[in-house]
Amino acid sequence: MRRSVNRALLAALAAALEACSGGGAEEGPPAARSPATVRAARRAFDGAPPVIPHAPFGMACSSCHGASGVQVEGVGYAPPSPHEATAGLGASARCLQCHVFRETAAVFVASAFEGLRQDLRRGRRLNPLAPPVIPHQTLLRENCAACHTGPAAREEIRCTHPERVRCTQCHVAVQASEEFLR
Amino acid sequence: MNRRTFLRAAGALAGIAAFSCEDRREARRIEGALGGLSHVDLKWGKAPCRYCGTGCGVEVGVHGGKVVAVRGDAASPVNRGLLCVKGYHLPAMLYGKDRLLHPMRRNPDGKGFARISWDEALDLIAARFGETLKAHGPEAVAIYGSGQWTVFDGYAALKWFKGGLRSNQIEANARLCMASAVMGFMTQFQSDEPMGCYEDLEAGDDFVLWGNNMAEMHPVLFSRILERKRTSPGSRIVDIATRHTPTSDHADLYVEIRPGTDLALANGILHLLVSEGRVDEGFVKENVVFRRGIEDLERIGYGAAGAQAERYAFQDAARDSSLDDLKAFLADYAPARASAITGVPEAQIRALADLYGDPKRGTVSLWCMGVNQHVRGTWMNNLITDLHLLTGKISRPGNNPFSLTGQPSACGTVREVGTLANRLPADGVVTSKEHRSKVEAVWGLPEGTIPEKPGHHTVDMFRALARGEIRAMWIQVTNPMVSLPNLSRFERKPGDGRFIVVSDIYPTPTTDIADVILPSAAWVEREGVFGNTERRTQQWDKLVEPPGEAREDALQIIQVAKRMGLGHLFPWPEDAFHEPLFEEYRKLTLGTGKDLASYEDLRRTRGMLWPVVDGKETRYRYAAGHDPYVKKPKGVHFYKAKGYGEKAAVWLRPYHPPAESPDAEYPFWLSTGRVLEHWHTGSMTRRVKELHQAVPAAYVEVNRADALELGIRTGDLVRVETRRGSLELRAQVDGRGKTPKGSLFVAFFDEKRLVNRLTLDAMDSISKEPDYKKCAARVRKA
Ligand code: SF4
Numbered sequence: 001m002r003r004s005v006n007r008a009l010l011a012a013l014a015a016a017l018e019a020c021s022g023g024g025a026e027e028g029p030p031a032a033r034s035p036a037t038v039r040a041a042r043r044a045f046d047g048a049p050p051v052i053p054h055a056p057f058g059m060a061c062s063s064c065h066g067a068s069g070v071q072v073e074g075v076g077y078a079p080p081s082p083h084e085a086t087a088g089l090g091a092s093a094r095c096l097q098c099h100v101f102r103e104t105a106a107v108f109v110a111s112a113f114e115g116l117r118q119d120l121r122r123g124r125r126l127n128p129l130a131p132p133v134i135p136h137q138t139l140l141r142e143n144c145a146a147c148h149t150g151p152a153a154r155e156e157i158r159c160t161h162p163e164r165v166r167c168t169q170c171h172v173a174v175q176a177s178e179e180f181l182r
Numbered sequence: 183m184n185r186r187t188f189l190r191a192a193g194a195l196a197g198i199a200a201f202s203c204e205d206r207r208e209a210r211r212i213e214g215a216l217g218g219l220s221h222v223d224l225k226w227g228k229a230p231c232r233y234c235g236t237g238c239g240v241e242v243g244v245h246g247g248k249v250v251a252v253r254g255d256a257a258s259p260v261n262r263g264l265l266c267v268k269g270y271h272l273p274a275m276l277y278g279k280d281r282l283l284h285p286m287r288r289n290p291d292g293k294g295f296a297r298i299s300w301d302e303a304l305d306l307i308a309a310r311f312g313e314t315l316k317a318h319g320p321e322a323v324a325i326y327g328s329g330q331w332t333v334f335d336g337y338a339a340l341k342w343f344k345g346g347l348r349s350n351q352i353e354a355n356a357r358l359c360m361a362s363a364v365m366g367f368m369t370q371f372q373s374d375e376p377m378g379c380y381e382d383l384e385a386g387d388d389f390v391l392w393g394n395n396m397a398e399m400h401p402v403l404f405s406r407i408l409e410r411k412r413t414s415p416g417s418r419i420v421d422i423a424t425r426h427t428p429t430s431d432h433a434d435l436y437v438e439i440r441p442g443t444d445l446a447l448a449n450g451i452l453h454l455l456v457s458e459g460r461v462d463e464g465f466v467k468e469n470v471v472f473r474r475g476i477e478d479l480e481r482i483g484y485g486a487a488g489a490q491a492e493r494y495a496f497q498d499a500a501r502d503s504s505l506d507d508l509k510a511f512l513a514d515y516a517p518a519r520a521s522a523i524t525g526v527p528e529a530q531i532r533a534l535a536d537l538y539g540d541p542k543r544g545t546v547s548l549w550c551m552g553v554n555q556h557v558r559g560t561w562m563n564n565l566i567t568d569l570h571l572l573t574g575k576i577s578r579p580g581n582n583p584f585s586l587t588g589q590p591s592a593c594g595t596v597r598e599v600g601t602l603a604n605r606l607p608a609d610g611v612v613t614s615k616e617h618r619s620k621v622e623a624v625w626g627l628p629e630g631t632i633p634e635k636p637g638h639h640t641v642d643m644f645r646a647l648a649r650g651e652i653r654a655m656w657i658q659v660t661n662p663m664v665s666l667p668n669l670s671r672f673e674r675k676p677g678d679g680r681f682i683v684v685s686d687i688y689p690t691p692t693t694d695i696a697d698v699i700l701p702s703a704a705w706v707e708r709e710g711v712f713g714n715t716e717r718r719t720q721q722w723d724k725l726v727e728p729p730g731e732a733r734e735d736a737l738q739i740i741q742v743a744k745r746m747g748l749g750h751l752f753p754w755p756e757d758a759f760h761e762p763l764f765e766e767y768r769k770l771t772l773g774t775g776k777d778l779a780s781y782e783d784l785r786r787t788r789g790m791l792w793p794v795v796d797g798k799e800t801r802y803r804y805a806a807g808h809d810p811y812v813k814k815p816k817g818v819h820f821y822k823a824k825g826y827g828e829k830a831a832v833w834l835r836p837y838h839p840p841a842e843s844p845d846a847e848y849p850f851w852l853s854t855g856r857v858l859e860h861w862h863t864g865s866m867t868r869r870v871k872e873l874h875q876a877v878p879a880a881y882v883e884v885n886r887a888d889a890l891e892l893g894i895r896t897g898d899l900v901r902v903e904t905r906r907g908s909l910e911l912r913a914q915v916d917g918r919g920k921t922p923k924g925s926l927f928v929a930f931f932d933e934k935r936l937v938n939r940l941t942l943d944a945m946d947s948i949s950k951e952p953d954y955k956k957c958a959a960r961v962r963k964a
Binding site for chain 1 (some may be wrong): 219220221222224243245248250251252253254256262263264265266267270271273274276277278279280397401402404405406407408409410412428432688858859868869870871872873874875876877878
């Protein structure tokens with residue numbers, strides 16, 4: 001029941017917003033690829049570590065992707081690491097343990113794998129004034145500022161109040177789909 | 183629509199309205215493809231990672247009967263939520279477009295395969311194994327599995343072969359990777375597997391890595407060490423290696439040794455400990471005996487030349503020794519001589535002796551293939567453990583010799599169930615009447631069912647197959663036509679009178695030589711149990727259906743056994759055999775000090791460390807206050823070593839040179855191994871786009887000075903040759919691995935570039951594990 005309601009409402013909304021998408025084409029030309037598509041192309045599924053979208057520069061990742069990001073001339077903005085504050089895992093010590101370069105565009109054998117896509121229905125909140133909940137795992141993403149502030153933050157998830165540094169005081173992570181029913 | 187549902191839907195709308203135009207279109211597309219799912223909508227189940235022996239816990243996200251995501255399991259004590267790139271990409275491993283979906287039989291003309299039904303396939307296998315058994319006896323049939331067999335698969339194979347067919351011709355590829363560690367532990371403690379656990383990585387101060395590139399091979403464990411270093415700046419990593427790797431980048435001390443000279447280095451350290459009075463005499467007196475074996479190089483050989491090149495059956499023989507004998511023996515390894523053999527500066531040998539000899543610092547030695555795939559691998563295992571026994575740094579948090587495993591259940595299945603030619607469950611061996619009788623009793627079989635004579639060890643098994651003595655062989659969950667050393671020896675032509683069955687999930691060079699191919703269920707497509715490096719037994723439930731007609735390996739074996747009239751071995755319903763099978767196996771472990779947890783406990787927990795007694799796991803074996811079998815109030819008790827008066831054995835082991843060393847004709851060392859992104863022979867990881875794209879092909883690492891001399895640059899096509907074969911590869915100069923002058927390194931995952939055509943099939947004298955790390959080669963521009 002819930003699923004079908006969501007689906008119907010979403011479809012209606014999508015239709016209403018068609019005008020701004022510049023027509024009904026399913027896939028835009030490469031130039032018009034949305035930030036969400038670009039993001040998805042770097043991940044096997046939502047939650048997988050992204051592959052590295054640039055060639056090796058022969059220096060430590062942390063020289064650009066530290067606790068805060070840097071603008072690299074001729075390359076672009078290097079976003080900060082979201083794991084900078086991850087405790088107890090040694091998670092920031094060896095970036096190449098999880099993030100790999102792309103040496104070729106070929107595949108060994110074609111794959112039928114379809115991974116979980118990013119849930120773009122972000123910012124669930126109880127009412128328009130309530131703070132949105134965190135829709136993703138927070139482990140390895142403790143540095144909220146990495147993705148929600150700065151030039152690399154997508155417009156849709158950019159924080160309007162970065163000066164309030166205790167994010168989880170108001171935003172909580174969703175752990176389950178069930179609701180509490182007494 | 184109730185109120186809650188309405189609010190939720192409205193919330194979703196509010197959210198999407200905030201996204202950009204393009205993203206809205208993307209959202210619609212996604213909504214179409216996967217129903218606008220988020221993480222909380224998936225069904226999540228627990229499982230250990232499919233790949234390495236670390237055994238990280240993952241949570242597996244399922245939707246619509248497919249695995250669509252994984253995440254590190256924060257509740258797992260192994261990895262606490264972190265994975266490596268292989269683990270993060272597990273879901274795609276299941277969905278390569280060439281998954282094997284149906285049983286297939288080779289066409290009568292030998293070319294290609296045709297689909298057959300399961301019944302036809304199982305009937306055919308039962309008939310061919312039955313005929314072979316009848317005509318040529320139990321030595322002519324064989325089953326070859328791996329450390330990726332679940333406990334169910336391994337136990338079914340063991341029971342079918344040793345209890346049903348009365349044949350000991352069962353082996354597993356762990357012989358190629360862990361056998362030297364098994365024999366190390368067996369010769370010293372008369373019980374296999376380490377005493378410590380991963381908590382050693384937080385409790386220790388110094389981590390000495392003997393020839394293992396942990397940053398790439400056991401990444402999550404290495405992260406734990408790096409975290410220890412970050413939070414405790416006094417702790418140190420010592421990397422003893424023949425090649426500078428990503429691990430070396432993090433080492434406080436990088437000790438570069440000549441290949442195969444680790445024996446001399448360890449003896450050099452022992453020399454200093456003994457001569458400088460740094461032996462913990464009290465500990466040694468109470469807990470240690472001394473032994474020597476056969477040390478004559480001529481007598482032992484290497485298993486690869488002369489008469490030994492067909493059958494290698496050297497047997498070590500032990501004699502008593504003493505601390506004084508050890509002192510005299512070590513006179514040969516004074517720092518100057520040890521340094522001359524190893525190429526390690528005396529100062530570094532002294533630094534290592536200071537580190538092992540400092541009673542105030544916790545020392546953990548870690549090793550894997552460098553020590554195990556070694557013509558004297560058992561000896562090297564012995565010497566590392568000697569360092570800990572002589573200094574009393576053992577069975578205490580942060581003080582342990584800790585051997586690492588490469589496969590997810592090398593420990594749980596091969597070593598614990600005992601799926602090897604000579605072994606039985608829970609440290610049993612077929613040569614012991616007592617052990618055989620115990621197993622026969624639990625299996626309800628008459629005494630004398632299990633044969634006493636061990637079958638062939640792996641390399642000899644394939645040599646026997648090549649000779650035609652083994653006529654029917656079943657290969658499951660492994661890819662020997664990529665992973666055996668000196669591969670060209672084992673090439674076969676279909677139609678040569680042998681009958682080879684291969685069960686796998688994808689086509690490989692091994693399915694290429696099969697007569698019958700069976701499609702297997704992989705990982706969470708079936709219920710399973712793995713046992714990892716730290717004695718942790720981990721259970722998972724089936725989470726998705728296997729594709730096509732794929733079936734789990736254990737069930738394939740059970741169904742063939744039934745067709746051979748051996749159904750009494752597996753009296754359980756085919757759709758619910760897991761728990762009763764496990765509980766039967768568990769009976770063989772209870773009371774042995776290797777007691778496994780109950781199936782119920784395994785279901786409930788993120789794995790438990792054996793021995794599990796009264797529902798409690800054991801973090802430190804042999805340690806008072808930890809191990810329930812130790813009755814002493816403090817200290818250690820090596821209660822399994824009945825043959826040594828319940829003490830551990832320090833072995834005196836000399837240095838012997840490698841089987842083949844560089845010479846004028848072949849002036850380079852050639853070593854082989856893995857890269858972080860690919861696991862084992864790559865049959866799974868190469869089907870994952872991100873992993874294949876990161877390392878699409880094997881390459882050869884060439885030292886910069888050598889490259890300059892030979893006019894070779896990164897990316898050049900070069901030809902690498904040994905006495906056994908030749909291979910074209912791209913050169914890599916100063917990549918992630920940097921080889922010292924005069925040595926080459928090639929990864930073995932690439933089935934199109936088979937470095938195992940070049941390797942030498944020389945073996946460890948005791949474990950019969952091949953040495954893939956050292957042979958002589960030459961290289962030139964192609
Ligand atoms: S491959 Fe090994 S280290 Fe990587 S996630 Fe799997 S178990 Fe963990």
